[in-house]
Amino acid sequence: MIENEKQNYLTHPKGIMSWLLTLDHKRIGLMYLVSGILFFFMGGLLALGMRLELAAPGNDFISNEQYNNIYTLHGAIMIFLFIIPAIPGALGNILLPLMVGAKDVAFPRLNLASFYIYSFGALFALYTIINGGVDTGWTFYTPYSTQSSSNVVPMTLGIFIIGFSSILTGLNFIATVHKMRIPGLTWYKLPLFVWALYGTSLVQITATPVLAITMVLLMLERFLGIGIFDPALGGDPVLYQHFFWFYSHPAVYIMILPAFGIISEIIPVHSRKKIWGYKFIAYSTLSIAFIGFLVWGHHMFTSGQSVFSQIVFSFITYFVGIPTGVKIFSWILTMYKGQVSFTPPMIYALSFLFLFTIGGLTGIFLGAVALDIHLHDTYFVVAHFHYVMQGGTIVAFLGGLHHWWPKSFGTMYNQTIANICAFGVFLGFNGTFFPQFLLGLRGMPRRYATYSDQFVELHSYSTFWSGILGFSIFFAIVNLFWSFVKKNKVDPGSNPWGGMSLEWTHTSSPPHPHNFETDPVFEHGPYDYDKVIVEKTYKK
Amino acid sequence: MSHDNSSPSFFQHHFHDVEQQYETSKFGMWAFILTEVLTFAGLFVAYIVYRSWYPDMFVGVHKLLDVNKGLLNTVVLITSSLTMALAIWAIQKNLKKLSIFMLTATFVFALAFLGVKYQEYHHKYEVGQLPGKYYSYMGPEVVEVIKDQEKIDYYTSSNNVYFDAETNRLYKTMNNPHIFFSIYFVMTGLHGLHVAIGMGLIAWLIYSTARGNIHQKYYTPMEMIGIFWHLVDLIWIYLFPLFYLIG
Numbered sequence: 001m002i003e004n005e006k007q008n009y010l011t012h013p014k015g016i017m018s019w020l021l022t023l024d025h026k027r028i029g030l031m032y033l034v035s036g037i038l039f040f041f042m043g044g045l046l047a048l049g050m051r052l053e054l055a056a057p058g059n060d061f062i063s064n065e066q067y068n069n070i071y072t073l074h075g076a077i078m079i080f081l082f083i084i085p086a087i088p089g090a091l092g093n094i095l096l097p098l099m100v101g102a103k104d105v106a107f108p109r110l111n112l113a114s115f116y117i118y119s120f121g122a123l124f125a126l127y128t129i130i131n132g133g134v135d136t137g138w139t140f141y142t143p144y145s146t147q148s149s150s151n152v153v154p155m156t157l158g159i160f161i162i163g164f165s166s167i168l169t170g171l172n173f174i175a176t177v178h179k180m181r182i183p184g185l186t187w188y189k190l191p192l193f194v195w196a197l198y199g200t201s202l203v204q205i206t207a208t209p210v211l212a213i214t215m216v217l218l219m220l221e222r223f224l225g226i227g228i229f230d231p232a233l234g235g236d237p238v239l240y241q242h243f244f245w246f247y248s249h250p251a252v253y254i255m256i257l258p259a260f261g262i263i264s265e266i267i268p269v270h271s272r273k274k275i276w277g278y279k280f281i282a283y284s285t286l287s288i289a290f291i292g293f294l295v296w297g298h299h300m301f302t303s304g305q306s307v308f309s310q311i312v313f314s315f316i317t318y319f320v321g322i323p324t325g326v327k328i329f330s331w332i333l334t335m336y337k338g339q340v341s342f343t344p345p346m347i348y349a350l351s352f353l354f355l356f357t358i359g360g361l362t363g364i365f366l367g368a369v370a371l372d373i374h375l376h377d378t379y380f381v382v383a384h385f386h387y388v389m390q391g392g393t394i395v396a397f398l399g400g401l402h403h404w405w406p407k408s409f410g411t412m413y414n415q416t417i418a419n420i421c422a423f424g425v426f427l428g429f430n431g432t433f434f435p436q437f438l439l440g441l442r443g444m445p446r447r448y449a450t451y452s453d454q455f456v457e458l459h460s461y462s463t464f465w466s467g468i469l470g471f472s473i474f475f476a477i478v479n480l481f482w483s484f485v486k487k488n489k490v491d492p493g494s495n496p497w498g499g500m501s502l503e504w505t506h507t508s509s510p511p512h513p514h515n516f517e518t519d520p521v522f523e524h525g526p527y528d529y530d531k532v533i534v535e536k537t538y539k540k
Numbered sequence: 541m542s543h544d545n546s547s548p549s550f551f552q553h554h555f556h557d558v559e560q561q562y563e564t565s566k567f568g569m570w571a572f573i574l575t576e577v578l579t580f581a582g583l584f585v586a587y588i589v590y591r592s593w594y595p596d597m598f599v600g601v602h603k604l605l606d607v608n609k610g611l612l613n614t615v616v617l618i619t620s621s622l623t624m625a626l627a628i629w630a631i632q633k634n635l636k637k638l639s640i641f642m643l644t645a646t647f648v649f650a651l652a653f654l655g656v657k658y659q660e661y662h663h664k665y666e667v668g669q670l671p672g673k674y675y676s677y678m679g680p681e682v683v684e685v686i687k688d689q690e691k692i693d694y695y696t697s698s699n700n701v702y703f704d705a706e707t708n709r710l711y712k713t714m715n716n717p718h719i720f721f722s723i724y725f726v727m728t729g730l731h732g733l734h735v736a737i738g739m740g741l742i743a744w745l746i747y748s749t750a751r752g753n754i755h756q757k758y759y760t761p762m763e764m765i766g767i768f769w770h771l772v773d774l775i776w777i778y779l780f781p782l783f784y785l786i787g
């Protein structure tokens with residue numbers, strides 16, 4: 001046991017080629033993590049650039065054209081290069097096989113291929129940036145996207161290619177969950193993060209092909225003028241919107257479901273209490289994935305939809321709130337009478353609960369047609385989706401990183417700094433985006449580099465806090481990686497938070513190249529805090 | 541068990557046993573088929589939308605397609621599905637030569653399919669029945685033909701299709717015929733791409749079977765590519781009536 005534990009996947013085997021050609025899900029996960037974070041920083045810098053421009057009215061240092069490019073790249077990078085591929089790719093890859101007791105994902109070679117496809121697609125995105133950007137918005141609406149002289153084709157081609165990586169990862173995960181579990185680990189004994197990845201993967205393999213085909217049609221429209229989206233040729237630009245949102249609404253669940261999964265792990269472990277409503281959470285994941293396919297029209301209330309469609313889409317949109325609410329209440333009830341400790345992961349999880357609830361509720365506001373006609377394309381929408389995507393997904397992602405960091409890499413970060421940064425993220429985030437709800441309500445439209453004087457107060461406030469937010473995230477991540485430099489190793493056998501799922505109880509930190517030294521035997525469920533006592537162990 | 545030295549060469553060690561490996565591959569393949577179905581579903585939706593907008597145009601313009609060639613291709617592709625299935629049956633029975641023969645037949649049929657498709661495309665290119673803004677076809681050439689005592693038909697140089705006076709009149713008033721061709725080319729083109737990819741995979745199967753890497757005990761790749769090939773066939777079975785046989 002002891003000699004064996006010295007071998008871990010980070011140091012064994014050695015050499016650059018052993019990384020580039022690795023089939024080990026943990027190494028592939030780490031590569032996704034690093035590339036994802038780089039894109040996250042790149043998108044973040046663009047965002048801070050926009051905020052700086054918006055600190056005061058007028059075109060202070062960014063022209064309108066530049067501004068169009070910046071917000072498009074910001075959105076496209078964050079969504080298509082960071083959140084969608086990198087979160088399942090990083091945390092999902094590292095954890096899924098460990099959680100189901102497998103030596104690897106079902107198709108390791110395919111997994112590596114996914115990573116390279118992602119990198120290849122990312123090259124197109126980088127080319128777009130170097131070659132002068134793209135200015136259509138991340139949604140690439142026709143007819144403008146078929147006419148714009150910016151780099152629509154390289155960017156959409158990049159997204160098309162990255163889509164394949166998403167599909168292959170999804171496929172791999174689904175097969176892993178179905179076929180690679182150890183005996184005894186039945187569906188209802190799976191950690192909820194696995195359920196979440198499963199739901200995410202289902203959406204990935206069913207929605208992403210539609211995006212792929214939409215991007216193909218858009219490119220054909222540009223190259224060959226096939227006319228499908230061009231009214232001059234008898235086509236319909238609104239059909240593009242239907243196609244796009246048929247993918248992109250489900251895609252918001254690709255973004256949020258893994259976050260739900262992370263929160264479902266952090267909260268019980270850091271409250272040392274059995275999760276409340278396991279089946280509710282598990283099935284709400286699936287029902288969200290399903291309902292998500294029926295509501296795309298709520299992005300098109302003002303695109304000339306019939307009143308009948310408006311009513312139907314609005315009605316179905318409200319249904320999304322039910323499984324979402326079920327989850328939130330389950331998490332809160334899990335903490336009730338638990339031994340809550342305010343560790344960095346838990347602070348992120350609590351921030352998530354607060355921020356995501358605001359994001360979800362404002363989504364319901366926007367789902368009401370009468371309100372949306374007023375609020376569509378204003379800062380209210382911007383605030384809504386940042387509350388769900390940044391306040392929800394990215395905060396959960398940061399929480400997950402802090403939670404599994406000692407497990408994945410065998411080092412512990414400075415927890416005090418981590419806590420301070422987590423507070424900074426929470427405050428900075430609210431300071432940045434809450435004023436944007438007010439701006440939107442007062443009629444400030446989105447996607448403008450300048451604005452009239454009445455908005456200056458709220459805008460400058462938002463800009464100020466965005467700086468705090470940026471610093472906090474940056475230092476939170478530096479603090480994590482700093483633990484490598486400081487070599488602040490945890491004991492290979494340690495379980496710093498007292499987790500109960502297989503990755504905590506049966507693998508060393510960092511894990512062995514083959515994950516488990518002996519075939520793991522299923523002993524207790526992932527949340528059985530009422531039955532078994534698991535010690536928190538950590539060196540010192 | 542899993543580190544048993546006697547385990548067969550095709551066994552991948554992250555699985556528990558050979559059976560799990562097989563089950564997993566099959567499961568993954570079916571998930572992939574689902575993805576494929578959704579890819580085409582997007583295009584079928586585009587088809588439905590435009591056909592419901594321009595019902596007359598679809599019915600009129602579809603006559604410009606050559607039903608005989610479409611039918612020929614349908615037969616060719618169905619036969620190739622059969623030979624693919626026979627190849628799998630043969631390898632199960634350890635009839636290696638027969639299996640290779642059947643795979644080769646499948647390959648040849650696939651090639652024939654693409655050949656016919658090429659002819660169709662080429663002809664459309666010549667007469668300008670192209671997608672979107674490249675569409676330049678001006679309607680059937682008016683040639684008076686005496687058929688069955690004096691009945692005058694309009695005759696189009698394209699595909700030996702006869703237009704009667706009524707259809708011709710309809711054709712002249714038809715909106716946006718290029719949309720039909722946009723959808724036709726995108727859908728059959730994507731399908732053709734699948735046929736071409738399938739041919740590559742089948743070629744690889746022929747090679748691997750000949751080398752002995754695929755054999756009676758391990759023919760999973762053949763079975764998986766077989767599933768893919770049946771899907772390609774199935775999609776064509778939908779495309780054929782939707783383009784060639786409407787109205």
Ligand code: HEM
Binds near residue numbers: 255366388
């Ligand atoms: C309770 C759940 C949710 C509901 C009811 C909801 C509802 C809506 C509605 C109605 C809009 C359209 C607003 C408009 O353009 O006028 C919208 C926009 C948006 N939502 Fe949500 N949403 C929910 C959750 C989420 C989640 C979880 C995410 C992502 C993680 C998300 C991301 C977005 C994005 C990115 C947009 C703006 C797209 C754009 O126009 O650029 N939403 N949401």
Ligand SMILES: [Cu+2]
Binds near residue numbers: 249296
């Ligand atoms: Cu939506």
